[in-house]
Amino acid sequence: MEDMTTLIKALRSRFGITDIREQREDLTFLSVPKDRVIPLLTHLRDHEGFSSFILLTAVDWMEEEVFQLTYMLNNPEEKHNLGIRTQISREEPVMESAHHLWEHVATFQRELKEMFGIVFPGSPHLNEEFLLEGWDNLPPMRRDFDTKKYSEETYFPRPGRKTKDPAEHMKEKLYPNEPRPQRASQKGDD
Amino acid sequence: MSDHSYEQDPFLRPENEKRRVISPDGEQYEVDPMQDYFCNAPPREHKPAYSKVVEKFLNWARAESLWVLGYGTGCGSIEIYPLMTPRFDAYRFGVQQRPTPRQSNVLIISGYLSVKTLKRAIRSYEQMQNPKFVMGLGSCTINGGMYWDSYNTINRLDHYMPVDVYVVGCMPRPEALLAGFEKLKKIIKEGRGEGANEYARNFDWYKANQKKIIKDWNMPDYNW
Numbered sequence: 547m548e549d550m551t552t553l554i555k556a557l558r559s560r561f562g563i564t565d566i567r568e569q570r571e572d573l574t575f576l577s578v579p580k581d582r583v584i585p586l587l588t589h590l591r592d593h594e595g596f597s598s599f600i601l602l603t604a605v606d607w608m609e610e611e612v613f614q615l616t617y618m619l620n621n622p623e624e625k626h627n628l629g630i631r632t633q634i635s636r637e638e639p640v641m642e643s644a645h646h647l648w649e650h651v652a653t654f655q656r657e658l659k660e661m662f663g664i665v666f667p668g669s670p671h672l673n674e675e676f677l678l679e680g681w682d683n684l685p686p687m688r689r690d691f692d693t694k695k696y697s698e699e700t701y702f703p704r705p706g707r708k709t710k711d712p713a714e715h716m717k718e719k720l721y722p723n724e725p726r727p728q729r730a731s732q733k734g735d736d
Numbered sequence: 737m738s739d740h741s742y743e744q745d746p747f748l749r750p751e752n753e754k755r756r757v758i759s760p761d762g763e764q765y766e767v768d769p770m771q772d773y774f775c776n777a778p779p780r781e782h783k784p785a786y787s788k789v790v791e792k793f794l795n796w797a798r799a800e801s802l803w804v805l806g807y808g809t810g811c812g813s814i815e816i817y818p819l820m821t822p823r824f825d826a827y828r829f830g831v832q833q834r835p836t837p838r839q840s841n842v843l844i845i846s847g848y849l850s851v852k853t854l855k856r857a858i859r860s861y862e863q864m865q866n867p868k869f870v871m872g873l874g875s876c877t878i879n880g881g882m883y884w885d886s887y888n889t890i891n892r893l894d895h896y897m898p899v900d901v902y903v904v905g906c907m908p909r910p911e912a913l914l915a916g917f918e919k920l921k922k923i924i925k926e927g928r929g930e931g932a933n934e935y936a937r938n939f940d941w942y943k944a945n946q947k948k949i950i951k952d953w954n955m956p957d958y959n960w
Binding site: 675677678679680681682686691693694696697698700701702703704706707 | 850851852855878879880884885886887888889890891892895945948949950951952953
């Protein structure tokens with residue numbers, strides 16, 4: 547742990563680290579600006595022993611109009627995990643590719659291209675389909691994509707699926723004579 | 737990635753291109769896999785045997801030799817393997833697994849089916865010989881199960897291929913699968929295992945449903 551604190555102190559001003567979160571004893575998250583990510587990853591890999599790349603993932607913060615990218619690294623010697631977080635614009639989701647540092651980053655980037663529409667220029671096989679063959683809609687992991695509506699329109703839902711709100715059900719059962727507003731339509735009742 | 741037309745049409749891989757082949761005898765002939773390897777006519781209905789007794793005998797024979805395509809689509813595939821162990825011993829029911837669609841006559845859709853897998857499942861189903869039977873395993877094949885509102889998994893299997901028997905559960909145990917096989921046997925012996933004929937009769941409807949969700953239809957319409 548001492549090592550991490552000194553390491554972060556050394557990196558802080560050099561890479562413009564804005565936020566440090568120590569999630570666990572062996573897990574730390576750093577937030578950096580978009581343009582410092584690749585230099586930071588390169589430095590961590592070559593000089594600080596974070597030789598193993600675990601995953602690259604994205605979160606859609608629709609209200610803030612950003613995508614948050616997280617690069618997870620692992621230091622097998624120190625047994626420490628480090629997450630590098632950055633935010634990129636949702637309007638123009640372009641990020642520098644990191645496939646030259648670890649080969650398998652390209653696969654994560656290909657997945658993010660398909661699921662979120664985030665572009666990593668220069669990444670190999672980026673535009674090839676990964677899971678969604680012939681997809682012609684919004685990238686499905688974006689939060690403004692309505693999966694339920696899409697599924698109902700596309701996949702012939704079988705009628706008869708009913709759901710009951712537990713709170714409403716108990717109210718009806720315990721206080722049957724209590725006046726309550728009529729529900730417009732039961733959810734999923736088709 | 738070469739500069740091949742594969743970029744435009746993934747089905748046009750090098751091995752599917754028209755080419756000249758030299759046989760071991762030195763004879764040259766032209767091969768066009770897209771024409772030669774696939775049928776160019778829709779499936780036909782198979783009429784029952786000339787006599788009821790013969791048909792009954794054939795149905796008995798079909799019911800007692802269910803050869804399952806060794807293929808799994810979802811979490812249910814893990815329930816199929818124990819069937820072949822001494823504990824459940826599906827061999828005693830005439831059930832065994834075969835490695836290719838050409839050798840099998842039962843297709844088990846073992847769980848959720850994504851659009852990508854559906855494409856492969858359709859190809860496997862169409863390559864199987866008549867008579868062929870489909871077993872839907874788990875609630876995902878019936879109404880989508882827990883993936884009912886997913887963007888990439890189908891809700892109803894019977895819109896894409898005729899299903900003879902469903903096994904409910906999430907996931908069904910191997911015992912439930914064995915019960916499903918017993919039910920399938922009963923159906924076949926009663927002469928109601930007409931899935932392949934149903935597929936041939938309603939071929940256009942099935943194809944329309946399949947093409948509605950498989951947006952990049954880059955395989956031949958007739959896969960056998």
